[in-house]
Amino acid sequence: MDLLFLGTSSGVPTKQRNVTGLAVLEESGSAWYLVDCGEATQHQLLHTSLSVNDLVAIFITHVHGDHSYGLPGLLASAAMLGRKRPLTLVAPAALEGWIAATRAFSELYLPYELNFVAVETCAAWSGNKLQVEAVPLSHRVPSYAYVFTETNQAPSLDTDRLAALGVPAGPLWGQLRKGLDVVFGGQTLKSADFLHHPHAPRRIVVGGDNDTPSLLATACNRAQVLVHEATYTEEVGSKAGDVGHSTAAAVAAFAQSAELPNLVLTHFSARYQSDTTRSPSIGDIRAEAAAHYRGKLLLAEDFARYRLDRAGELKRVES
């Protein structure tokens, strides 16, 4: 499972960072999911290998424009590029009316089905390889985290090894798959020796805007990764007059208390400069978080891609 950040700035875009958008990719195949869709998310996609045709579902954390204004353009471009597959949109109910108003005024025809799911009434959405649960957060408007959990964790049969032993595909394989031992060529083959027990299901929690990280305590249980906004450091945040957000310190302290192995911070106020020799900079956010958290700490940047492997390790990979 990969995370590919498409936008990591809060409120307004900067030259280095677009407003919020995060692609979640299934382990194999080309299917992917989008969490939030700030303006110009479709433009960011042009600089990645992702195709809007392979997008399965979009999850919007809350109604603010820096998380949603890119939706109309993305839907329209998917139409112009010939998408036919249905697309699911999980979002606060208020978005449904806005999408309808947008389609009406701009005469936007979509040649594919857009299935709207109001997050208020749907706690969990099931895809092919993932289940996505919504968790209410605390912000100026209703806001949600989306928890991506791997499914289809049934044990898999080591068919390569069976074939090497000359065991033909057929009823014997079926019995082994069911947990039954079988006799072949005078030898007993133990089912347990041929079933790969799956790794622990991977779980990634992607927060929306939120001033109370502890609301994610249950969701973070058995999660390997938390992606969370850290809009401000404590010092700048107290002066910003902008309520409803988390500081780097607060998120890091929560992640430490939850014993989360990996924490990815994002959604930085545009006042934090990428050049860490200037002030305030992204370096201040890193330093503040590092003082409260001893796990693997990552600060997202646009086009950074992280892979969560089956062992639960999160590593940056080529995007």
Next chain:
Amino acid sequence: MDLLFLGTSSGVPTKQRNVTGLAVLEESGSAWYLVDCGEATQHQLLHTSLSVNDLVAIFITHVHGDHSYGLPGLLASAAMLGRKRPLTLVAPAALEGWIAATRAFSELYLPYELNFVAVETCAAWSGNKLQVEAVPLSHRVPSYAYVFTETNQAPSLDTDRLAALGVPAGPLWGQLRKGLDVVFGGQTLKSADFLHHPHAPRRIVVGGDNDTPSLLATACNRAQVLVHEATYTEEVGSKAGDVGHSTAAAVAAFAQSAELPNLVLTHFSARYQSDTTRSPSIGDIRAEAAAHYRGKLLLAEDFARYRLDRAGELKRVES
């Protein structure tokens, strides 16, 4: 008067070209105007010297998303960046309801006045140094051209020269300004020698999507520049199944018949590649237009800036 192209692609953005947006700059000062606001127009502005605080008015040619979906983000960012000056939005009436719906669902508060003017009921809008008239075009939806004409063409007094001659600011200057000759230091100073008669008013016609360039015949009278879409060449356009647009040939032939000195083509279908060794390319559009037009032909690209000087000459300048 300058033109600064912010987006020159039709329908969908490409890596090289954003969807439509064009800044029109007054000759002096920082005031500027925006014609159309495709998604990510605010992102394009980050790479120019233009400030959204100096934006006086926005003119939308028609309701299609590639000309309008950037509005909410631009309005929101202006708010977050502290704009207080009122902003005028001239657009098809249907946009007013969409902007209201957008503000409502996303809880967007604007700390400045947004003055909406329905283009259907307002044929001409007067600014400080410019008058802007709307001209109906022909497209799949109602579409308009905006004609920018320089105003305040009253003669100006050569005060530098008067000061150099020692003539003190006061009643004598007032008489000269009114066209009266005066006596100073025993000499007669002729008003005509101190009044700069203005150049012909500059006029730039900026078309919206349009399949009938001749609708601009009257507007192009005494215009120095026409900016017009040339979405397709004749060959590609006939196969595209996309009605309501102009070919390079049609626009060029019209500009030739109207004896326009400068023609700037824009809004190219994304299938035309910038690399002119590939096919179809922007070079095809240039060649087709050049075969029908003998004036100065320019093909817009993102961030190209053109200056129309007082003599009516259009030249590319540093953006």
